[in-house]
Amino acid sequence: MTAQNPIVFQIENLNLFYGEKQALKEISIAIYEKEVTALIGPSGCGKSTFLRVLNRMNDLIDSCHITGNVTYHDQDIYQPKTDVNGLRKSVGMVFQKPNPFPMSILDNLIYGPKCQGIRDRFLLKQIVEQSLKQAALWDEVKDRLKESALALSGGQQQRLCIARTIAMKPEVILMDEPTSALDPVATAKIEDLISSLKQDYTIIIVTHNMQQAARISDKTAFFLMGELIEYGDANQLFSTPENKKTEEYITGRFG
């Protein structure tokens, strides 16, 4: 096996419950730095739920609780004293449906930094330009930063959401089916973006589009009914999967 990048997330024996119902069973997995890790599996298999464990967005659901270890850079993020807001600065999230705030493009981008107390206008301007350039959106909107973000097309809105996340200078970007609401051209643009972003960020992406996972991921994890069935180099998983269930899923023999 080729040399591995350092580990960013180490998950051991993760079990997740919504009240009595168990949604994730004994998940153990390591996520490596500056790679694209794709989570695939049929609907309801728990991949989105797993993603939301990593930035504690599951906290928003009252009945949700976990057992097991989730460490981010050797820190247990489910410890009671964890600074959850700080975690979410380092571990950003892009959602399935683009959700820009009902404000101008500029205000969307500086919202996060302002919440952290950054006031310096010059600094904010820099952040805006850098983030939009990294998200491949700068050329398209640089002349209309004061216009409403809702006036952008779906693909542009999603790139804006990515830029907004990048503005917080995270280490990890979580993406929950980011292109499932977009047309093929917008999807292709975002896939290209992901390929260039992985040089600077660790990306974990949930997708139900197998070909997308094959195209963009370095490592792929296959989830089925709350369990992690197989995890490995995308190269190997898409050509010679070890587990029969993985084979059946990726060849589309069952949905």
Added chain:
Amino acid sequence: MTLRQTLEQAIEDLKKEVAKMADFALYNLREGLNAFKTTNFELARQVMKADDEVDRFEEEIAKMALKIIWKEQPVASDLRLVTGILKLITDLERIGDHASDIAEMTLHLEDNRNQRVLPLTSKMAEIVEEMVLKSIQALVRVDESLAETIIQTDDSVDQLFQDVISYVTAELKKETIDPNEAIYVLMVAKYFERVGDHAVNIAEWIIFIAKGKHKNTMLF
């Protein structure tokens, strides 16, 4: 019920065509040897013509395989099957060529003097035919252990060929064989040895289809 009925059907059809191509190539091989044994010019010409059919098979199967690739975006075992078939039909086509070569030699023989085909050569023909038939079985069942046995069998074919060489050399020294005739005896045997090699190639691609590994190299 499994999904992807179009893909399943396309793969079944693909395998069927490959089996037909192999049957046809083998048939031609037998008839080629026959024509040579009986110095049947008519039959020889027929066999040579029939090689066009084998070539046409190769093209048809290639087309079907490419269609599956662009249409169905196969992965994993489906991908290995389709790409493996693309590779092994070249070897089947070469087998067809050798049948035509053997038939062509008939045309160089003088009038209807029956040519000598050594028992050794007939033995080689038998074994090699068996190898090709097994390879089709191995393909349809994706049976790598069967493919392994085919590869093992090639040793005996090579050995038989060495025996033919020894025998002919001995005969030449003793001057109990017409040198012209000796050439043809050797060449027929050589063609069959080549067919054996191609059968081994086919078996190796079948192992790739099963495991993704070709001659001990992972291709992925």
Added chain:
Amino acid sequence: MSNKRKAQDFLLQFWTYFAAFFSFATLSLIIFFIFTNGVKLLNLDLITHDYQAKTHIAEPLAPNDTDYFEPEETLKAEVYYSPRWGLGLIDSIDLMGKTQVEIAYVHPSSPFQQLHDKGLSHELLSLKPDMMIIRIAYSDQPSSLARYGAERMIDELALSNQIRELEFTIPGGGIRGSIITTFYLIVFSLLFALPIGIGAAIYLNEYAKNNRFTRLLRSFIELLTGVPSIIYGLMGLAFFVPFIINVSSATSGSILSGSMTMAVILLPVVIRTTEESLKVVPDEYRQGSLALGASKTQTTFRIVLPGAFPGVLSATLLAIGRIIGESAALVFAIGTAIKDDIRVTEQSTSLAVHIWAMMTDEPANIELSSTIAIIILLIVLLLNLLIKLLTRRFLRKVSAPR
């Protein structure tokens, strides 16, 4: 389709047409009634004058500064004009039928424009049309009295050279005081009700866990929206009036106690409407904000609340409408004395209570009440337009012009 079905369909349709017509007709009739009764008395004076008529005794600053004053506008035939003093008078009758002398016109340079009040206030006054002259006292002849009519007063005025003093009345009946009171009431009620109501709504919708207790709380608040406001008035009388009396210089019901009572009436409505508009804010915004590392509070106050702004605005409009229309509760919580000098620690009347006072008078003054009703309608119309304008401008700022 069978005949029976056709008949049913026809009846149902007929009912809807009729209901619409009936509603429209009834509402139109009411408006029509108010207008026909009230339009007569509608004028600017009504809004600007005090309620109490005020009588002044004053002396002109330049008591013998006569000149020849040509009237600057055409005067009606009934006006008696004195060119020497620049004063036009006309006969009129008061509510009792007594003769009155009303001022019809005062020339801009007339000495009657600058009068010195001989009473307590020592302020500068001037004669204006609609005022009534009771008596003119001269230094060089006996006084003119209103009882003898305008013509005689003008004749006597022409003869004199120096005016000693003037007794005149500024008519009352104005609703200026009540308008100011209504305004104070709106401001203070909103000042108490909005922060508490919006805050409570934010707590219920954003922070409170969804359990039996909060569900009970919500049902309770919903119950309170249906409570008749007169009950709140009693509560105001029992709690807020004494409270304000204790903490300030008030001696009875006051605008402050009325505002507090009104705020309590408004609270359930404000909480309900604000909660509804908070619910409408898409959850994706909250999630997006939290995912960026913002705290719950930052999310609530920077994203959710601004997003609920149109709803809060409409809650405010509802509240204002209720304030303007409230009468029974305020009768208890403030009182019924119509005042001209408005202080928040004292009694006065809102417009609605003013109407109540007019209608419970002997005899009931339907005309004036209708006039006040027209004014109230105009205020509500204006507010509506204002809110619509604000909402549209707000929405334009945040949504897409495609």
